[in-house]
Amino acid sequence: MVGVVLAEDLPDEPSEEEFRLGLRNGLILCNALNKVHPGAVPKVVVNSGDSVLHRDGAALSAYQYFENVRNFLLAVQEIGLPIFEASDLEQGGKTARVVDSVLALKSYGEWKQMGGHGSWKYGGNSRPSNSGNNFLRKNLEPFKNFSSRNQPIYENEVLCMKHNLNGDIPIESTEMTSSHPLSMLVHAVLAGKRPEEVPLLLESMLGKVMEEFEHRIATQTDLVKTVLKGLADSNKSFGKQKVSIDSPSASFEMKMEKEENNFIKSKKEDCIHKNTQEEEASKDKILKQHKMFEQQQRDIQELKHTLHTTRAGMEFMQIKYSEEFNKLGKHLLSLAHAASSYHKVLEENRKLYNQVQDLKGSIRVYCRVRPFLPGQVSSSTIGCIADGHITIITPSNHSLLPYHPTEEVFSDMQPLIRSVLDGYNICIFAYGQTGSGKTFTMSGPKDLNEQTQGVNYRALGDLFKLSEERRGAFYYEISVQMIEIYNEQKNRAVGVTALNDRSSRSHSCLTVHVQGRDMTSGTILRGCMHLIDLAGSERVDKSAVTGERLKEAQHINKSLSALGDVISALAQKNSHVPYRNSKLTQLLQDSLGRQAKTLMFVHISPEMDAIGETITTLKFAERVSSVELGAARLNKESEEVKELREQVACLKAALARKGGGSAHLQNIIASPDMPNVKTPLPINSNHQHGQEYVNNQTNHRKPMEDVGNIEMQINPSLRQKKPSFDLQELLMANDSPPWLDSSSINFQMGEYKETDLGDWVDKVMVNKYETVIRDNNSIRDWDGDSTPLPDFFYQRHVSNMKVYPEQPYQRNATRRKDSHDFDMQGNRFYSVGIDDSDDLDIATSDSSEADMLWQFNLQNINTAVNEDASRIKKHQKPTKSPDIR
Numbered sequence: 107m108v109g110v111v112l113a114e115d116l117p118d119e120p121s122e123e124e125f126r127l128g129l130r131n132g133l134i135l136c137n138a139l140n141k142v143h144p145g146a147v148p149k150v151v152v153n154s155g156d157s158v159l160h161r162d163g164a165a166l167s168a169y170q171y172f173e174n175v176r177n178f179l180l181a182v183q184e185i186g187l188p189i190f191e192a193s194d195l196e197q198g199g200k201t202a203r204v205v206d207s208v209l210a211l212k213s214y215g216e217w218k219q220m221g222g223h224g225s226w227k228y229g230g231n232s233r234p235s236n237s238g239n240n241f242l243r244k245n246l247e248p249f250k251n252f253s254s255r256n257q258p259i260y261e262n263e264v265l266c267m268k269h270n271l272n273g274d275i276p277i278e279s280t281e282m283t284s285s286h287p288l289s290m291l292v293h294a295v296l297a298g299k300r301p302e303e304v305p306l307l308l309e310s311m312l313g314k315v316m317e318e319f320e321h322r323i324a325t326q327t328d329l330v331k332t333v334l335k336g337l338a339d340s341n342k343s344f345g346k347q348k349v350s351i352d353s354p355s356a357s358f359e360m361k362m363e364k365e366e367n368n369f370i371k372s373k374k375e376d377c378i379h380k381n382t383q384e385e386e387a388s389k390d391k392i393l394k395q396h397k398m399f400e401q402q403q404r405d406i407q408e409l410k411h412t413l414h415t416t417r418a419g420m421e422f423m424q425i426k427y428s429e430e431f432n433k434l435g436k437h438l439l440s441l442a443h444a445a446s447s448y449h450k451v452l453e454e455n456r457k458l459y460n461q462v463q464d465l466k467g468s469i470r471v472y473c474r475v476r477p478f479l480p481g482q483v484s485s486s487t488i489g490c491i492a493d494g495h496i497t498i499i500t501p502s503n504h505s506l507l508p509y510h511p512t513e514e515v516f517s518d519m520q521p522l523i524r525s526v527l528d529g530y531n532i533c534i535f536a537y538g539q540t541g542s543g544k545t546f547t548m549s550g551p552k553d554l555n556e557q558t559q560g561v562n563y564r565a566l567g568d569l570f571k572l573s574e575e576r577r578g579a580f581y582y583e584i585s586v587q588m589i590e591i592y593n594e595q596k597n598r599a600v601g602v603t604a605l606n607d608r609s610s611r612s613h614s615c616l617t618v619h620v621q622g623r624d625m626t627s628g629t630i631l632r633g634c635m636h637l638i639d640l641a642g643s644e645r646v647d648k649s650a651v652t653g654e655r656l657k658e659a660q661h662i663n664k665s666l667s668a669l670g671d672v673i674s675a676l677a678q679k680n681s682h683v684p685y686r687n688s689k690l691t692q693l694l695q696d697s698l699g700r701q702a703k704t705l706m707f708v709h710i711s712p713e714m715d716a717i718g719e720t721i722t723t724l725k726f727a728e729r730v731s732s733v734e735l736g737a738a739r740l741n742k743e744s745e746e747v748k749e750l751r752e753q754v755a756c757l758k759a760a761l762a763r764k765g766g767g768s769a770h771l772q773n774i775i776a777s778p779d780m781p782n783v784k785t786p787l788p789i790n791s792n793h794q795h796g797q798e799y800v801n802n803q804t805n806h807r808k809p810m811e812d813v814g815n816i817e818m819q820i821n822p823s824l825r826q827k828k829p830s831f832d833l834q835e836l837l838m839a840n841d842s843p844p845w846l847d848s849s850s851i852n853f854q855m856g857e858y859k860e861t862d863l864g865d866w867v868d869k870v871m872v873n874k875y876e877t878v879i880r881d882n883n884s885i886r887d888w889d890g891d892s893t894p895l896p897d898f899f900y901q902r903h904v905s906n907m908k909v910y911p912e913q914p915y916q917r918n919a920t921r922r923k924d925s926h927d928f929d930m931q932g933n934r935f936y937s938v939g940i941d942d943s944d945d946l947d948i949a950t951s952d953s954s955e956a957d958m959l960w961q962f963n964l965q966n967i968n969t970a971v972n973e974d975a976s977r978i979k980k981h982q983k984p985t986k987s988p989d990i991r
């Protein structure tokens with residue numbers, strides 16, 4: 107209410123002592139009273155000096171101190187509010203009375219603020235009363251203890267009291283000075299009474315007073331007991347309270363005790379509340395800890411479960427691991443085995459590599475001199491063979507050459523033969539005049555035994571042996587095919603000539619196909635080796651042959667000439683190598699050239715009368731040895747080849763569904779001219795079987811008279827059934843050109859069937875077949891049915907194929923110097939010109955060219971071919987030369 111007084115204010119929550127000290131100078135009290143009742147204290151004394159006021163009041167003058175408190179008390183008294191004694195503001199005073207007075211003042215102020223309606227009542231210990239008659243003055247005794255100035259006040263009060271009560275009462279002023287209020291009350295009651303009434307009045311009054319006191323004491327006692335009991339019940343933990351009710355005389359003290367009890371109670375309640383809160387907090391904490399504990403238990407269970415699962419998994423993994431480990435061990439073992447085998451192969455290849463380097467760039471040429479035959483007594487023309495030079499000596503000199511058995515010869519060429527297993531194409535052929543020992547080298551003598559075995563046997567034996575050694579690193583399939591080219595046909599023939607009673611009249615071709623699969627990498631290696639025992643070159647006049655023999659000789663010489671041409675073209679690095687000029691060179695195409703390793707055995711005879719042939723042969727050998735072929739190519743199977751194989755398989759399957767002519771086509775597909783297609787010849791890879799096969803083949807070599815074709819030669823009608831593919835015959839048999847008329851093809855194929863040609867398929871058959879494919883984009887069976895071809899086959903095979911004419915066409919074409927490639931483009935044929943005017947001169951200087959002429963009008967046939975084929979029917983009727991047939 108009063109705000110800050112003298113720069114100091116009471117604290118917000120002052121202690122009792124602070125409260126007392128704050129009120130001690132009376133400034134707050136006076137100001138507060140003035141606020142409530144303006145002008146109640148007209149003059150409030152404020153410290154005039156500069157000294158700072160202290161709560162202990164040391165700086166205050168007694169005057170100031172007393173004046174304010176006195177004025178306050180007087181004013182309050184005037185209003186009718188409960189008062190206190192000035193000493194209550196001193197240390198040890200009863201502050202409860204001060205508090206009561208202040209609270210009464212506060213209540214009074216609030217009542218006035220509300221308008222002051224009605225009578226103001228205060229619920230404190232003292233009840234103010236506006237009634238002057240009922241007013242009980244307070245004991246002002248304490249003021250007497252102050253300065254002398256107290257006396258006037260006291261006196262004034264007494265006077266005032268006298269005046270107020272009853273001035274008429276004849277009471278002595280000294281009695282009126284009785285300090286006890288009760289005396290004043292008594293005086294007031296007794297005033298004006300008669301003396302005889304006083305005892306009764308006093309008795310009655312005292313009785314009532316006693317009643318009232320007793321009643322109040324009882325009430326207060328009950329109240330205190332109730333409170334104490336409640337406190338004791340609710341706060342046993344705080345100990346017993348010592349409550350004294352021995353002083354029922356002081357209501358203020360009781361009130362204060364009550365307040366104190368209330369305060370204590372509230373404090374205790376606060377403590378209880380605080381404890382309760384702490385307990386609740388503790389409970390919450392425990393609850394949380396319990397929940398956390400439970401959660402941890404669950405987590406532990408989960409972890410245990412996970413651990414169990416993981417352990418089981420680990421055990422399972424361990425088992426699996428040990429199994430895998432065992433498997434791996436086995437696998438490693440096999441790999442180690444394969445690796446060791448592979449290393450062996452590598453080692454071997456390394457050795458071979460040097461030999462390959464030796465061979466690189468040239469055809470290896472061996473020269474073998476046949477020794478004199480038993481019974482022959484003659485001087486050798488061969489003087490010395492050393493350092494690549496062969497000395498031919500004159501008859502006057504004689505020389506004895508060291509004899510080299512076939513075993514020794516073979517060991518020298520063995521690495522070359524072995525390279526077929528590494529995917530190289532090999533060509534070994536024996537060249538030489540008749541009787542010079544070609545067959546002896548390649549196959550062996552008549553009385554064959556292990557020592558006299560020729561190169562063929564030894565090569566096959568070695569290949570099988572080597573493939574067996576490489577087992578584990580490589581898997582080999584070895585196939586063998588035997589072909590003999592007689593008069594540019596299918597056949598083997600031997601006959602008696604003047605120079606050799608067992609003269610080979612055909613070229614014998616033993617071909618070994620090898621397919622090896624690298625067990626480690628899966629790479630496919632393909633190699634093929636031709637072992638060729640050529641028919642003997644001879645001077646026609648010397649061999650004294652006529653008729654068929656002469657013709658044979660001419661064919662032989664011509665094919666050897668073609669071989670010479672190929673060699674020559676290779677030597678000159680011509681872009682075109684005339685492989686197609688003979689069956690022999692066609693057959694050797696993939697093994698005689700820039701992709702293969704070639705070895706030629708040149709055989710010469712030691713006889714003096716063979717010196718001419720010997721020199722010719724050696725010149726040919728010299729020519730051959732000068733050929734540079736370059737590095738041989740390794741035949742590794744690429745993806746494309748794999749695809750081709752699959753396509754061929756598809757094709758075969760498609761043909762198989764059609765039946766009939768599929769077998770023929772399979773033969774065609776499997777022919778040596780089909781690149782990278784495995785031959786269908788069923789050769790067992792077993793060594794023994796292979797040898798037996800070759801033995802059988804050798805055993806089947808019979809004198810010319812014994813073979814069927816000789817018989818057929820004797821009987822021309824039979825001969826015509828052979829698939830000679832004589833154009834003249836064909837044209838006579840069929841009006842329309844064979845490549846345009848399916849019937850002619852059927853005829854040819856039918857003829858083909860009859861001859862039972864085995865695995866060898868004439869190129870012309872392929873050509874004719876291709877024609878059909880090209881024309882109709884389908885495969886036509888012999889009976890005319892057609893099977894649609896897959897596009898890929900057409901694109902990959904047919905479109906890349908060239909057509910090679912049948913031999914009669916070539917023979918007619920040989921008359922021309924110009925040459926043309928045969929091609930399938932536009933369904934037209936172009937003649938292959940063979941410039942063979944010198945062919946026969948190469949190997950057979952005195953061959954009769956007239957005998958080689960074919961009585962066929964080349965101009966006519968070319969015209970017919972290049973123009974409308976149908977016109978051939980009408981206009982082309984070639985005449986047959988009587989010299990030929």
Ligand SMILES: Nc1ncnc2c1ncn2[C@@H]1O[C@H](COP(=O)(O)OP(=O)(O)OP(=O)(O)O)[C@@H](O)[C@H]1O
Nearest residue numbers: 476540541542543544545546551606609610641642
């Ligand atoms: N190196 C040799 N050692 C012993 N005899 C040999 C030798 N070479 C060849 N002969 C014998 O010479 C004869 C003729 O040999 P071979 O038949 O092998 O000759 P060729 O060149 O094949 O003849 P053709 O070309 O006429 O077939 C045979 O009796 C053969 O045994």
